[in-house]
Amino acid sequence: xxxxxxxxxxxxxxxxxxxxxxxxxxxxxxxxxxxxxxxxxxxxxxxxxxxxxxxxxxxxxxxxxxxxxxxxxxxxxxxxxxxxxxxxxxxxxxxxxxxxxxxxxxxxxxxxxxxxxxxxxxxxxxxxxxxxxxxxxxxxxxxxxxxxxxxxxxxxxxxxxxxxxxxxxxxxxxxxxxxxxxxxxxxxxxxxxxxxxxxxxxxxxxxxxxxxxxxxxxxxxxxxxxxxxxxxxxxxxxxxxxxxxxxxxxxxxxxxxxxxxxxxxxxxxxxxxxxxxxxxxxxxxxxxxxxxxxxxxxxxxxxxxxxxxxxxxxxxxxxxxxxxxxxxxxxxxxxxxxxxxxxxxxxxxxxxxxxxxxxxxxxxxxxxxxxxxxxxxxxxxxxxxxxxxxxxxxxxxxxxxxxxxxxxxxxxxxxx
Numbered sequence: 001x002x003x004x005x006x007x008x009x010x011x012x013x014x015x016x017x018x019x020x021x022x023x024x025x026x027x028x029x030x031x032x033x034x035x036x037x038x039x040x041x042x043x044x045x046x047x048x049x050x051x052x053x054x055x056x057x058x059x060x061x062x063x064x065x066x067x068x069x070x071x072x073x074x075x076x077x078x079x080x081x082x083x084x085x086x087x088x089x090x091x092x093x094x095x096x097x098x099x100x101x102x103x104x105x106x107x108x109x110x111x112x113x114x115x116x117x118x119x120x121x122x123x124x125x126x127x128x129x130x131x132x133x134x135x136x137x138x139x140x141x142x143x144x145x146x147x148x149x150x151x152x153x154x155x156x157x158x159x160x161x162x163x164x165x166x167x168x169x170x171x172x173x174x175x176x177x178x179x180x181x182x183x184x185x186x187x188x189x190x191x192x193x194x195x196x197x198x199x200x201x202x203x204x205x206x207x208x209x210x211x212x213x214x215x216x217x218x219x220x221x222x223x224x225x226x227x228x229x230x231x232x233x234x235x236x237x238x239x240x241x242x243x244x245x246x247x248x249x250x251x252x253x254x255x256x257x258x259x260x261x262x263x264x265x266x267x268x269x270x271x272x273x274x275x276x277x278x279x280x281x282x283x284x285x286x287x288x289x290x291x292x293x294x295x296x297x298x299x300x301x302x303x304x305x306x307x308x309x310x311x312x313x314x315x316x317x318x319x320x321x322x323x324x325x326x327x328x329x330x331x332x333x334x335x336x337x338x339x340x341x342x343x344x345x346x347x348x349x350x351x352x353x354x355x356x357x358x359x360x361x362x363x364x365x366x367x368x369x370x371x372x373x374x375x376x377x378x379x380x381x382x383x384x385x386x387x388x389x390x391x392x393x394x395x396x397x398x399x400x401x402x403x404x405x406x407x408x409x410x411x412x413x414x415x416x
Contacts, residue, residue: 044383045339045380045381045382045383046372046375046376046380046382046383047372047375047382047383047384047385048333048335048341048369048371048372048373048375048376048382048383048384048385049369049370049371049372049384049385049386049387050335050367050368050369050370050384050385050386050387051317051318051321051367051368051370051386051387052365052366052367052368052386053315053317053358053362053363053364053365053366053367053368054315054364054365055313055314055315055364056313056314056315056316057310057311057312057313057314058310058311058314058316058352058357059307059309059310059311060307060309060310060311061305061306061307061352062226062305062306063256063303063304063305064224064225064226064285064303064304064306065224065225065301065302065303065304066222066223066224066225066255066287066301066302066303066304067222067223067299067300067301067302068220068221068222068296068297068298068299068300068302069220069221069222069223069298070190070215070216070217070220070221070298071216071217071219071220071221071288072188072190072215072216073213073214073215073216074186074187074188074190074213074214074215075210075212075213076101076102076184076186076187076192076210076211076212076213076214077184077209077210077211078102078104078181078184078203078209078211079178079181080104080109080178080181080182080203081202081203081204081205081207082104082105082106082108082109082182082202082203083104083105083200083201083202083203084102084103084104084105084197084198084199084200084201084202084203085103085104085105085199086102086103086199087101087102087195087197087198087199088100088101088102088103089101089192089195089212091192091193091194091195092191092192092193092194093191093192094189094190094191094192095186095189095190095191095192095214096186096189097185097186097187097188097189098185098186099185099186100183100184100185101184101185101186101192101211101212102183102184102197102211103182103183103184104181104182104183104184104203105182106179106182109175109178109179109182110179112175112178112179113172113175113176113178113179115175116168116171116172116174116175116176117172117175119168119171119172120165120168120169120171120172122168123161123164123165123167123168124165124168126161126164126165127158127161127162127164127165129161130154130157130158130160130161130162131158131161133154133157133158134151134154134155134157134158136154137150137151137154137155138151138154184211186214187214188214188216189214189216190214190215190216190217191214191215191216191217191294192212192213192214193212193213193214193215194212195211195212196209196210196211196212197209197211215298217291217294217296217297217298218290218291218292218294219288219289219290219291220288220289220291220296220298221286221287221288221289222253222255222267222286222287222288222289222296222302222304223284223285223286223287224284224285224287224304224306225277225280225282225283225284225285226272226282226283226285227281227282227283228276228281228282228283229281231272231283234309252266252268252269252306252307253266253267253268253269253287253289253304253305253306253307254266254267254304254305255267255289255296255302255303255304255305256302256303256304256305257302258300258301258302263289263295263296263302265289265290265291266289267287267288267289267290267304268287268288269285269286269287269306270286270287270288271285271286272284272285272286273285273286285306287304287306311357314357315357315358315362315364316352316355316356316357316358317332317355317356317358317362317368317370318354318355318356318370318387319351319354319355319356320370320371321333321356321368321369321370322346322348322356323343323373329345330345330346330347330348330356331343331344331345331346332344332346332361332362332368332369333368333369333373333376334362334366334367334368334369335367335368335369335382335384338381339381339382339383339384340379340380340381340382341369341376341377341378341379341380341382342378342379343378344361344362345361346358346359346360346361346362347359347360347361367384369382370387371387
């Protein structure tokens with residue numbers, strides 16, 4: 001339908017002007033009604049998911065590389081020379097301190113002991129004779145029937161005989177020790193490795209050959225490394241009160257095995273080394289783990305997940321809430337009190353689980369958009385739906401050292 005006056009109104013000049021004007025007004029009114037009906041009707045505000053920012057205690061957890069090391073290591077060596085005549089242990093078995101591991105031919109040392117005992121008996125007999133002579137001359141001296149010189153000689157002979165007896169006893173004891181050392185015993189309790197010598201091997205005097213190695217594996221150590229910069233930042237955060245200390249006896253370390261499995265028993269951080277590696281700028285932290293089933297072997301590579309402190313009032317948002325500008329800066333969509341959205345720059349810390357720690361830019365109570373970004377623009381009014389926080393937000397961990405901008409926390413007694 002055309003929105004112009006009818007041709008009849010222009011062609012017939014005899015129609016009254018008032019009638020013509022009425023017809024034009026009716027036509028224009030109908031045209032306006034059609035245009036209004038064709039205009040789009042504005043829809044409801046877009047729907048977005050939001051989380052409300054709230055401070056919460058978040059543990060600082062680090063994944064650091066480490067190597068398993070035994071608590072005690074002992075190399076089994078022979079103190080005497082001789083022929084190995086018997087091996088009395090099973091390779092790879094558990095041994096106790098004092099168990100006999102090898103037997104060396106005792107015959108030569110039995111002969112030495114018998115000779116030393118005979119020499120001792122001879123010196124003891126000489127001492128008896130010297131004592132009698134000295135006592136006799138002492139009696140004669142009191143009766144003035146012997147000279148002082150004769151008594152002095154007898155007295156010196158007695159002292160010399162006593163010294164000879166003492167020397168003979170020492171020789172006997174040494175021979176007895178050598179005979180006892182023909183039984184090569186375990187110096188510590190632990191798991192013994194493979195036998196490095198077999199029966200019939202001659203151990204020569206002065207050699208330092210190792211017969212076997214014993215390692216104590218329960219408990220066991222894991223030596224992990226951490227950069228000096230992180231450790232110093234940690235101490236400053238603890239001193240300022242920004243981070244809370246852990247209990248000194250807390251079991252705050254878990255192991256991730258090379259296949260990704262989590263070791264079931266927790267460990268306890270003992271101390272950090274006082275010397276940094278000059279080539280890497282890292283220090284060693286020693287952790288002690290129970291190892292009742294010998295699942296940890298010395299030399300294994302593991303990753304230690306170490307809880308080093310607690311940020312008692314940390315703020316975290318889901319990872320998908322973080323947007324990036326063209327120059328890489330972080331920002332989030334925030335829903336204001338009037339339900340209008342705007343972009344707000346933030347300073348992020350480490351990635352923790354499924355969330356980012358926020359250092360600056362957000363306050364408790366603010367609502368952050370987590371889904372529905374494609375439907376919104378700055379200043380637009382929205383309708384909000386509360387989203388659940390990430391399930392792992394109660395137990396958060398930084399992903400990697402190079403992604404973390406925050407230093408971990410650790411008790412002062414643990415980092416000294």
